Structure formats: C-alpha cells, structure tokens
Amino acid sequence: MLAWRSLIHDKVRLAVTVTGIVFAVVLIVVQLGLFFGFTAATSSLIDRSRADLWITARGVPYIEQGVPFTERKLATVLATPGVAAASKYIARFTQWKRPDGQQETVQVVGVDLQTGLGAPWNIVAGTLDDLRKPDAVFIDEIYCQKLGVDHIGQIVEIRGRRARIAGFTRGIRAFTTSPYVFTAFKNALDYVDLHEDQTLYLLVKAGPDADLDSLQLALGARLTDVDIVTTTRFSLMTRVYWMFTTGAGIAVLLAALLGLVVGVVVVAQTIYATTVDHIREYGTLKAMGASNRYLYGVIVKQAVISAAIGYAIGMFVSVFVVQGSEQGGAAIILPPWMMGAMLFLTLGMCIGASIVSIKKITRLDPAMVFKG
Numbered sequence: 291m292l293a294w295r296s297l298i299h300d301k302v303r304l305a306v307t308v309t310g311i312v313f314a315v316v317l318i319v320v321q322l323g324l325f326f327g328f329t330a331a332t333s334s335l336i337d338r339s340r341a342d343l344w345i346t347a348r349g350v351p352y353i354e355q356g357v358p359f360t361e362r363k364l365a366t367v368l369a370t371p372g373v374a375a376a377s378k379y380i381a382r383f384t385q386w387k388r389p390d391g392q393q394e395t396v397q398v399v400g401v402d403l404q405t406g407l408g409a410p411w412n413i414v415a416g417t418l419d420d421l422r423k424p425d426a427v428f429i430d431e432i433y434c435q436k437l438g439v440d441h442i443g444q445i446v447e448i449r450g451r452r453a454r455i456a457g458f459t460r461g462i463r464a465f466t467t468s469p470y471v472f473t474a475f476k477n478a479l480d481y482v483d484l485h486e487d488q489t490l491y492l493l494v495k496a497g498p499d500a501d502l503d504s505l506q507l508a509l510g511a512r513l514t515d516v517d518i519v520t521t522t523r524f525s526l527m528t529r530v531y532w533m534f535t536t537g538a539g540i541a542v543l544l545a546a547l548l549g550l551v552v553g554v555v556v557v558a559q560t561i562y563a564t565t566v567d568h569i570r571e572y573g574t575l576k577a578m579g580a581s582n583r584y585l586y587g588v589i590v591k592q593a594v595i596s597a598a599i600g601y602a603i604g605m606f607v608s609v610f611v612v613q614g615s616e617q618g619g620a621a622i623i624l625p626p627w628m629m630g631a632m633l634f635l636t637l638g639m640c641i642g643a644s645i646v647s648i649k650k651i652t653r654l655d656p657a658m659v660f661k662g
Contacts, residue, residue, distance in 0.1 A: 303563065304596070305520035310556030311600025312607065315636055317549030319608040323622035325533075325542040328616070330623060331465040332532040335399065339408045341493035342502055343509070344524045346448040354397070354429055354466070356490030359516065360378035366512050369490055375507075377402030378475050378489035382482040383468055387447040390606040395468045396437070398448065401477020404585060407493040410472040416457020421474050426456035432459075433469035439539050448481045463621055465532055489542055558643035589644050595639035601633055 330337075335353060336344070345367065347357035367376045381399035385393050401408040403422055408430050410418070420426055427448070431439060439446065444455045448471065464470050471481075479486060496505050504522065509518050533539030590662070608624065615622040 292516060307556070307596050308603065310552075311530065311596060311636065312604040313458055314549050314552055314556070314639065315601060315604025315632060316493040316607050316611065318546050318548070318635070319563055319604070319624060319628070319632060320548035320611055320622060321542055321549060322614075322628065323608075323612060323624050325539055325546070326623040326625070326628075327463075328371070328465055328538065328542065329529050329533055331463045331621065333528045334462065335408065335470070336521055336528060338411050338494065339379075339493055339521065341407050343494035343506060344498040344519050344521060345494065345509070346490075346514070346519070348515050348517055352531040353654045354383070356381060357486055358488040358490060361464045361487055361489045363513055364489070367494060370505070370508055372497050372505040373494055374497040375405045375407065375495040377405040377407045377493050378483065379408045380475060380478040380489065381492040382478075382480060382484075382490060383448045384482050386437055386471070387416075387450075387651075389446075391584070392436055392438075396448070396471045397468045398478050398480070398481045399466060399470050399636065399654035400475040401472065401549065402475050405493075405495070407495060410459050410462065410470075412460045412462060414458055414460045420456040421472065423454075423456060425452050425454050425477060426473065427477070427487070428451045428457045428459055428472040429455065429469060430462045431458040431460055435467060442602065449483065451480050453477070453481070459611035461621070464475050492613060504539060544559065555643075590641055591646035593640040594637060597636045601639075602637040604636070605629060 323357075333353070345363070348357045350357055361378055364378060367373055379398075380398065382398055383395055384398050384410060387393055387397040393476070399408065400412075401410075401421075403409065403418065406418070409421075413428070413500060414431065417427065421428065427446075434440060437446070439455055442455050442457065446453050447457065453473070459472070462470055473481065479488075480485075484490075488593075492511070494505075496502055506518050506520070612622045612624045
C-alpha cells in the first residue's frame with residue numbers, strides 16, 4: 291500500500307509523528323481522567339451513602355458546608371410514611387495530631403452504625419462492627435503516612451481527644467487535602483465539637499414502594515428550616531461547586547484541550563513535512579494521471595495509520611499511568627467509554643491535521659517532475 295510504504299520509508303519521521311500522537315493521547319487521557327477522578331472524589335461520601343434523600347440546614351450548598359440543626363427532626367422523619375430508615379450524619383473538618391506532634395486537618399465522618407447509611411466502604415482491614423468499639427476510627431490506607439499511622443490499634447489524637455485506629459479502607463480519597471476519618475456518630479460529636487442534640491445531616495432511605503418525589507414533598511410539609519434534596523441533586527451541587535465554582539475543573543479541562551492542540555500541531559507538522567519530502571513522487575503520480583482524490587486518499591490513510599499506531603501505544607501507556615495513580619492521592623479514572631471516545635478523537639485529530647498536507651497537493655503542478 292502506497293500510504294504505508296511512504297510512511298515507513300522515513301522511519302525517523304514516522305517515529306516523531308507517532309510520538310506526538312502518543313504524547314497527546316496520554317496527556318488528554320490523564321487530564322480527563324483526573325477530571326473524572328476529582329469529580330468522583332468531591333461527592334463520593336454522597337454517592338456511596340446508600341441514602342435516597344439528604345436533609346440539610348437551609349441553604350447548605352455542598353457537603354463540606356454543613357450547618358448544625360436539632361436532631362429532634364429525626365423522630366419526625368421516622369414517623370413519615372414511606373421512610374424505611376433514617377439516621378444522623380456528620381461530615382466536618384477538625385484537627386488530627388500526628389505522633390511527632392504535627393497537626394493535620396482531617397474531615398471526621400460520623401455515621402449511625404445501626405442503619406449503615408453513610409458508612410465506609412472498601413474496608414481492607416478490620417470490620418464495620420469494629421467502629422462500635424469506644425474511640426474507634428477508620429482511615430484510608432493511602433493517608434497513613436500523611437497522618438503518621440502504621441498499624442491497627444495505634445492510639446492517635448483528634449481535637450485533643452483519644453482515638454484508636456480500628457481499620458483501613460482503600461481508595462476513599464478526599465478531594466481536598468484533608469483525609470476522611472470514619473467513626474461512630476457519638477464519637478464524632480466529641481471530635482468536631484457538636485452538642486449531643488445536634489446533627490449536620492439526616493440521611494433518609496425510602497421504602498421499596500415509596501415514590502421519592504412524594505416522600506420529598508411529605509417531608510417538606512412536616513419539617514421547617516431545612517432543605518430536602520435527593521442524593522443525585524446533592525451530589526451534583528457538590529460537584530459543581532468544587533469543579534466549576536472554584537475553577538479546579540476548568541483548569542484540568544483546559545490542560546486536556548492543550549494536549550489536543552499539541553497533538554494536532556505535531557501531527558500536522560510531521561505529515562506536512564512528509565508530504566513535502568515526497569512532493570516529486572506525488573507530482574509523478576499526478577503526471578501519470580492520478581487524480582487529486584487518489585492522492586488525498588493516500589495522505590488520509592497515512593494519518594489513519596499513524597493515528598492507529600499512536601492510539602494503541604498511547605492507551606497502553608495510559609493504562610499503566612492509571613494503575614499507578616491508584617496508590618497516589620489523585621485518582622485517574624479511565625472508564626471504558628472514554629477509551630472508545632479517545633479512538634475517534636485520535637482519528638479526528640490526525641485526519642484534521644492531514645488537511646494541511648492536502649492543500650499542498652491541491653496546488654501541485656505535475657510539470658515540476660520534468661524540471662531540473
């Protein structure tokens with residue numbers, strides 16, 4: 291095939307082209323993967339809570355901004371038809387003292403172990419029942435070094451009060467630099483300085499036959515000075531705040547766009563240079579009667595071949611980068627649909643870049659073959 295032979299004729303230039311595509315693919319995958327990873331981290335407590343509705347103080351915009359209100363509203367919630375379970379919940383920042391005396395900001399998550407709503411997941415050491423023990427806490431294993439923890443049973447200090455490491459989770463990352471510390475609701479009250487008759491949230495699990503919209507309206511009619519939002523809605527509110535209101539998500543998306551621009555520029559330049567190097571051969575083909583359409587096809591095929599090679603290598607590298615991120619503080623998420631989308635994006639990027647070379651062929655004069 292002419293397109294393939296033309297590419298491999300100059301292996302160095304082919305390597306440069308493929309390298310540019312690989313760089314662009316990896317950069318885009320990493321940046322978009324970070325965006326998805328950050329987005330998932332911002333609302334993981336909400337998404338994995340197993341609750342259907344969240345009851346918050348009036349005007350709470352996202353989960354980290356919880357405002358205390360009386361826990362007496364829990365009795366009203368439990369008495370509402372359609373409610374299968376409900377529990378108090380805390381998510382609030384406080385101070386953690388490392389063994390070396392340094393202070394770290396953490397986010398204490400207090401859950402009602404009776405219902406299990408909002409409880410930690412992906413537990414790799416210890417069991418959920420271990421949180422029932424006095425002063426027991428769970429942290430994620432990726433934050434052990436940051437918090438100065440190296441074994442189960444270790445005694446630590448949270449806001450001047452004793453706590454004991456009862457287990458570890460895996461992969462529960464906080465979007466902020468403050469790790470989550472899971473504990474029983476009663477312990478959390480002391481760790482974050484709340485009164486015994488207060489809570490930050492009420493989590494509601496609807497019955498199997500309950501209509502969620504109707505239940506939301508029923509609760510709204512019975513409760514005052516609170517907002518009642520679905521888990522999906524509260525998750526979206528939290529994601530939008532952290533990823534767009536703060537600008538963090540926009541920065542990551544701009545970096546992914548930069549990767550796309552770099553890829554197009556590199557591929558366009560290398561394919562154009564390859565076309566110029568073989569301009570006399572294209573002129574010969576034109577003099578022999580080859581149509582512009584045929585020559586366009588050759589250039590586009592070169593772009594497609596380069597895209598296929600670059601995509602394959604780029605995704606191979608990306609998978610290793612994604613796996614390596616599992617042990618770090620920032621997770622890179624690569625969903626299957628994104629892998630398919632990247633194939634079409636890479637093809638589009640390379641074919642679009644080949645348009646520059648096609649314009650060069652359009653103005654080609656076959657008579658140049660017979661010039662000196």
